[in-house]
Amino acid sequence: MQRRELITLLGGAAAAWPLAARAQQPVIGFLSTTSPGEYTIRLNAFRQGLKEVGYVEGQNVTVEYRWAEGQNKRLPALATELVHRDVTVLVAAGGTPSALAAKAATATLPIVFQVGTDPVVIGLVASLSRPGGNMTGVTTLNVGLGPKWLDLLHRLLPAATDIAVLVNPSSPALAQAFLQPLGPAASTLGLQLHVLEASSDRDIDKAFAALGQLRADAVVISPDTFFSSRAERLGALSVRYTVPTIFEFRPFITSGGLLSYGGSETDNYRLVGNYTGRILKGEKPADLPVQQATKVELIINLKTAKALGITVPLDLIGRADEVIE
Numbered sequence: 001m002q003r004r005e006l007i008t009l010l011g012g013a014a015a016a017w018p019l020a021a022r023a024q025q026p027v028i029g030f031l032s033t034t035s036p037g038e039y040t041i042r043l044n045a046f047r048q049g050l051k052e053v054g055y056v057e058g059q060n061v062t063v064e065y066r067w068a069e070g071q072n073k074r075l076p077a078l079a080t081e082l083v084h085r086d087v088t089v090l091v092a093a094g095g096t097p098s099a100l101a102a103k104a105a106t107a108t109l110p111i112v113f114q115v116g117t118d119p120v121v122i123g124l125v126a127s128l129s130r131p132g133g134n135m136t137g138v139t140t141l142n143v144g145l146g147p148k149w150l151d152l153l154h155r156l157l158p159a160a161t162d163i164a165v166l167v168n169p170s171s172p173a174l175a176q177a178f179l180q181p182l183g184p185a186a187s188t189l190g191l192q193l194h195v196l197e198a199s200s201d202r203d204i205d206k207a208f209a210a211l212g213q214l215r216a217d218a219v220v221i222s223p224d225t226f227f228s229s230r231a232e233r234l235g236a237l238s239v240r241y242t243v244p245t246i247f248e249f250r251p252f253i254t255s256g257g258l259l260s261y262g263g264s265e266t267d268n269y270r271l272v273g274n275y276t277g278r279i280l281k282g283e284k285p286a287d288l289p290v291q292q293a294t295k296v297e298l299i300i301n302l303k304t305a306k307a308l309g310i311t312v313p314l315d316l317i318g319r320a321d322e323v324i325e
Helices: 003-023 040-052 072-084 095-105 142-156 172-189 201-209 231-240 250-254 265-280 302-307 314-319
Strands: 027-032 062-067 089-092 111-115 135-139 162-167 192-197 218-221 245-247 259-263 296-301 322-324
Touching: 027 072, 027 095, 040 265, 062 072, 072 089, 072 095, 089 095, 089 265, 095 111, 095 135, 095 172, 111 265, 135 265, 142 172, 142 218, 142 245, 142 259, 142 314, 162 172, 162 201, 172 192, 192 201, 201 231, 231 245, 231 250, 231 302, 245 250, 250 259, 250 296, 250 322, 259 265, 296 302, 296 314, 302 322
Parallel strands: 027 062, 027 089, 089 111, 111 135, 162 192, 162 218, 218 245, 245 259, 296 322
Antiparallel strands: 259 296
């Protein structure tokens, strides 16, 4: 073989090595109910979790994204599409709707979910300690915090009688799980609940516009990925309609909401990334207990409270993880 031919051959082989390496990278399928612009915080936390176990997107792992853009009815087709792409792990990162769609799409491909309700109750796993199948993940159990949210509002608004509850009808399993314990808690506190539904930005605007007619004293916003992705919008509407509101995550508070009480959003998705990386390294979902996010944060916006004429008890301020003034 001539020297020039040898150099050409070696050069061609070297050029092909990066392509071959990329072809051999594991592929993560990432399924979400919303859009990428609304997932910046979560994606950063997810990537951090991956990095903790040695994976960096674009270097030694590839991520295929599918976004439902707020249309939950698209999730089954998107989940099936990812399964047919032969991904190594499917991440159902859009709460309960995406987790249920992923479960329906495959019984064998490893799935890591993030949900706000009990995954045993909705049929994702056999038990938290022993998932037993192809699914595991993280649960915040924020859906079960509804009675606590009512209690917090009652402490701030002891004269309140009517509370509006905003739920997403396109996620019926989640909405039902949230509303079920809310009724008895409301009765105990002498509160009347008014359920409002929203699955689009227009629906959210209509729901807030209806508060005056309902004479609602406050609003409880159900834990839901759709609402989480619009936390800033919901906070701004709370200011616009001068209504006390409570939700689960910090961005809602910094935009004008009164109270937030729930698990740490960044911690949840970091754990999802961590589990995804561990499965890529060979661990089985059946052997990885569902992690329960134990860190719960109470944040109070005193600026909003002052604007609404609400005096926040000192003991409640003392219990808060953060106070915005």
